[in-house]
Amino acid sequence: MLLKIKENNQIAQNVWEITLAGQFPYESVQPGQFIMVRIGRGSEHVLRRPISIAAVTEERLTIVLRVVGEGTKWLSKQSVGEQLDVLGPLGRGFPLPPSNAKVLVVGGGIGSPPLYLLSSKLQALTPDLDLVLGFRTKSECFWTDRFSQLGNLVITTDDGSAGRAGNVLDAVEGMLQSGHKWDYVYACGPQPMLRALQQYFSETAVQGYVSLEERMACGVGACYGCVCRTKDDAFSKRICADGPVFDWNEVIL
Amino acid sequence: MKGPDLSVELAGLKLRNPVMPASGCFGFGREYAKYYPLNQLGAVVVKAVTRLPRQGNPTPRVAEVTGGMLNAIGLANPGLEAVLNHELPWLAKQDVPVIVNVAGAAVEEYVEVARSIADSGLAAAIELNVSCPNVKAGGISFGVDPGVLKNLVAEVKQVCRIPLFVKLTPNVTDIRELALAAQAGGADGLSLINTLIGMKIDLNSRRPVLANKIGGLSGPAVKPVAVRMVYETAQVVDIPIIGMGGIATGADAVEFIMAGASAVMVGTANFTNPLACPNIIAEIRDFMLENGIKSLDEIRGCAL
Structure with missing residues (x-):
């Protein structure tokens, strides 16, 4: 169209x-x-x-x-x-949590945009939404005002030029130590960030969903160009058609 | 007034029109059935099937280049059993002939998969994939040596009760030798060309973009090469040719038919536009109307 x-x-x-x-x-x-x-x-x-x-x-x-x-x-x-x-x-989007679930949203750089639409839906479902967005540096930050209207926003930059210095995982750890608890984590960003979150929460009951990125050709599931491995070693999942959002227990990042 | 007749007969197969998607560019049809009824196509050609499921190559598997793309999917497919049980039964209900592309790492694998597909009664024809450039074991190794190819085709032909097409690689010195070898082995038709081997290097990472480093080049960039190879092959073989390589418009398809192709396959163009195949069919019809062509027989091989 x-x-x-x-x-x-x-x-x-x-x-x-x-x-x-x-x-x-x-x-x-x-x-x-x-x-x-x-x-x-x-x-x-x-x-x-x-x-x-x-x-x-x-x-x-x-x-x-x-x-x-x-x-x-x-x-x-x-x-x-x-x-x-x-x-x-x-593609398939993020499954929404039940009402009043405690939710953390984590975005890395250009992985943040789909989380804006997600967070605007979550806002109606959960009373206090925690948001952590990581950027490399201040000049790359965007939509921070818009995100801050949707929940408790923490910004991180690698160089400390805006928000908290460090990466998103540092911020998440800090929040956990100061008493934050979550039932659901939603994340989109670079694969190392997603992998770190997946590992960090792996021994917990926290339910997580990650949105993956890959070079695509058809975008509709026909070419098998964008795939990710799954933990049960079944035939690869197509990021464009089976994802881009996956349960983090399902995929190998 | 009666409209132009786009139907073609291909090694005993009667097709409504000469346009079908190229193997690997159309999955098993389900995805594009959301965009149009598959019975608009001459046939559906499914992704290469091997005996066991294959994960394929690491990602990135695709990259765009000027006027085309590179792919190194690596014959990812759910395997013979899943295709027989889940994909072909669904396709059989779509009122369109189904051509199953078959790949293998050994003659025995090709024979087993081809026999199972042919005996299932769910396929109209088999396309033997001896030209995948992205897999070390098998595929391409059968497509570059005339003696090896003739033997493979002959072995598969013995167990294949439906028409057998052989898909040729352009990555050879003289494609005519391989075309003649496939014909001598008993092929009922040929499809050409598969992709040309290429590479793209990312200037930032200073490494090849594709995890597999090399991949197959397709899209409009390869069309002149493909037309030339169809033309050369049509001069020496007696069996029908399905031409492909960069077809994105009805005019492109007509060009292949004039070069001697009986039918055409559309690959990369499906990614640019999911409606590429129906559009190409309509454009061929328009071309025939504008030029007073009643049947494609009138122009097939006219450039030879």
């Missing part, structure tokens, strides 16, 4: 926020789902780029992306009023 660009703004170093409008099943979007966006107009680019849905209203879709290569660079340069060819919403 073709969606029109309503806004396209740089919001941090190498990070852009694009808002789209047009015919799209907005009401069906689950937090954690993504869209596949076509790049360019000719046949130079054959693969769409998977980008998670950061926010959705009844008539708008917002994505946040980091410019990492040619495709995302092209997206960052598209003007308001131009159209993007989009497939979606795709």
